Amino acid sequence: xxxxxxxxxxxxxxxxxxxxxxxxxLLLGLESAARPIALSEHLATWGPLHVNGRxxxxxxxxxxxxxGHGGAxxxxxxxxxxxxxxxxxxxxxxxxxxxxxxxxxDALLLSRAPHLVLDGAAAAAVAxxxxxxxxxTGAHSAATVQTALDERRWAGIDPxxxxxxxxxxxxxxxxxxxxxxxxxxRGDPAPSFSxxxxxxxxxxxxxxxxxxxxxxxxxxxxxxxFGAAWFxxxxxxxxxxxxxxxxxxxxxEPSVVEAPLGSPLRDAIHLTxxxxxxxxxxxxxxxxxxxxxxxxxxGLSLSESAARRAxxxxxxxxxxxxxxxxxxxxxxxxxxxxxxxxxxxxxxPCVHGLAALAGQLGALAHGAPLRGRPRQVEExxxxxxxxxxxxxxxxxxxVARFVRSACSVFAADLSAHLRGVPCTPSPxxxxxxxxxxxxxxxxxxxxxxx
Amino acid sequence: xxxxxxxxxxxxxxxxxxxxCHELFPERVSIxxxxxxxxxxxxxxxxxxxxxxxxxxxxxxxxxxxLERSR
Numbered sequence: 001x002x003x004x005x006x007x008x009x010x011x012x013x014x015x016x017x018x019x020x021x022x023x024x025x026l027l028l029g030l031e032s033a034a035r036p037i038a039l040s041e042h043l044a045t046w047g048p049l050h051v052n053g054r055x056x057x058x059x060x061x062x063x064x065x066x067x068g069h070g071g072a073x074x075x076x077x078x079x080x081x082x083x084x085x086x087x088x089x090x091x092x093x094x095x096x097x098x099x100x101x102x103x104x105x106d107a108l109l110l111s112r113a114p115h116l117v118l119d120g121a122a123a124a125a126v127a128x129x130x131x132x133x134x135x136x137t138g139a140h141s142a143a144t145v146q147t148a149l150d151e152r153r154w155a156g157i158d159p160x161x162x163x164x165x166x167x168x169x170x171x172x173x174x175x176x177x178x179x180x181x182x183x184x185x186r187g188d189p190a191p192s193f194s195x196x197x198x199x200x201x202x203x204x205x206x207x208x209x210x211x212x213x214x215x216x217x218x219x220x221x222x223x224x225x226f227g228a229a230w231f232x233x234x235x236x237x238x239x240x241x242x243x244x245x246x247x248x249x250x251x252x253e254p255s256v257v258e259a260p261l262g263s264p265l266r267d268a269i270h271l272t273x274x275x276x277x278x279x280x281x282x283x284x285x286x287x288x289x290x291x292x293x294x295x296x297x298x299g300l301s302l303s304e305s306a307a308r309r310a311x312x313x314x315x316x317x318x319x320x321x322x323x324x325x326x327x328x329x330x331x332x333x334x335x336x337x338x339x340x341x342x343x344x345x346x347x348x349p350c351v352h353g354l355a356a357l358a359g360q361l362g363a364l365a366h367g368a369p370l371r372g373r374p375r376q377v378e379e380x381x382x383x384x385x386x387x388x389x390x391x392x393x394x395x396x397x398x399v400a401r402f403v404r405s406a407c408s409v410f411a412a413d414l415s416a417h418l419r420g421v422p423c424t425p426s427p428x429x430x431x432x433x434x435x436x437x438x439x440x441x442x443x444x445x446x447x448x449x450x
Numbered sequence: 451x452x453x454x455x456x457x458x459x460x461x462x463x464x465x466x467x468x469x470x471c472h473e474l475f476p477e478r479v480s481i482x483x484x485x486x487x488x489x490x491x492x493x494x495x496x497x498x499x500x501x502x503x504x505x506x507x508x509x510x511x512x513x514x515x516x517l518e519r520s521r
Contacts, residue, residue, distance in 0.1 A: 347465070348484055349486055350462075386482050386483070392461075392462040
């Protein structure tokens with residue numbers, strides 16, 4: 001009797017907000033089929049979405065507390081209001097470039113649940129008064145998105161024209177002002193200097209432009225159906241909803257998981273303290289992010305504010321675990337060498353600073369013992385200080401953050417390399433994911449392209 | 451009375467590291483190991499406004515700007 005009553009009580013509580021309870025949300029139903037979810041299946045799972053004429057969308061998104069999942073954690077409604085009502089119809093860009101090599105969540109969404117992203121893009125367009133939306137994605141997902149758009153055109157469900165544009169395979173391809181540059185016909189992605197205000201004013205085709213990450217838009221697609229209260233029914237009070245995380249460094253990899261914000265990070269990625277003993281550190285946020293010790297990782301709660309209290313960032317949700325048998329110095333040097341090739345090549349501090357860092361770390365990782373240069377680590381930190389805050393964009397700042405945190409978490413390994421102590425066991429490189437082409441080499445002279 | 455605060459800003463996408471700003475305004479602009487300007491933090495005192503303007507005007511890449519704001 002009591003049990004029945006309790007069960008009914010639970011059911012009633014879950015019924016107080018419409019929509020499916022708990023998590024996963026974005027990944028719901030994706031485990032069963034290794035193919036894109038068709039429009040009919042998508043509608044069977046989530047129900048129809050009516051966005052036309054919806055004036056409440058921006059308020060719903062604001063009340064939901066949704067923030068951007070592309071790495072910046074900026075309030076979505078604030079961004080929408082900044083492009084709406086400027087007198088010209090804005091353009092909405094669904095940003096699926098995912099230039100971060102360690103991240104795989106955006107590609108997963110676009111290739112498996114494209115309709116959720118497209119729902120969000122349509123909702124964002126209606127909310128901001130846009131008549132045009134662009135899905136900006138790597139070549140790997142473009143055909144899937146186009147097929148999904150064709151299905152929607154037949155069904156006549158989108159109130160705005162949505163098209164696909166191909167993002168270059170480059171680290172900076174997803175940076176907001178670089179996105180606008182590429183869509184305006186510029187070949188290589190290059191961020192503008194102090195451009196955030198200007199793309200909200202003049203972006204794609206000279207119109208106010210909203211660039212929003214595809215995971216963020218997938219959340220929008222569900223908020224537009226079930227409302228802010230549903231969105232907030234999972235997650236913490238100051239960090240509502242769920243987020244996607246890409247975990248690398250263990251089999252199968254990369255794996256994308258979805259977890260409620262505010263939950264323990266170790267639960268989100270299913271990491272027990274016993275598992276953690278197999279790793280010597282973890283990279284949070286990606287290659288512009290921060291290395292943390294496994295103790296720090298085990299103690300973190302899944303929220304950006306908790307990460308920042310630990311002097312880290314969740315960024316776009318990358319958790320790269322570094323196994324014990326890998327030489328961290330060689331891995332860090334490898335990534336910095338890649339990041340050097342991925343700069344836009346448009347300013348001196350970045351071109352010279354990243355070249356210097358790549359050279360210093362490469363020498364530490366693979367060179368002869370640097371007995372004559374006991375200050376090598378201090379010199380690396382000095383170059384970090386020389387590039388921080390001086391680039392045209394945040395690329396050098398990210399590399400400096402990556403290198404500084406590595407110097408702190410892997411201090412013992414750096415010191416062993418300085419003394420010429422061989423890595424035990426033999427150094428294995430290639431754990432942190434990098435594109436197969438290793439990064440295109442860019443013109444290195446600042447001012448070569450302006 | 452309005453209190454004006456003036457700082458100097460480098461557009462790093464324009465700067466080619468000619469170093470003229472450092473020669474003309476060494477009080478606030480040093481150069482890094484690659485020849486690019488490092489501007490000292492904080493407001494420029496009024497006594498140095500002329501030096502600052504001179505450095506801005508003589509930059510061959512027009513990469514320097516004076517940023518004025520009132521508080």
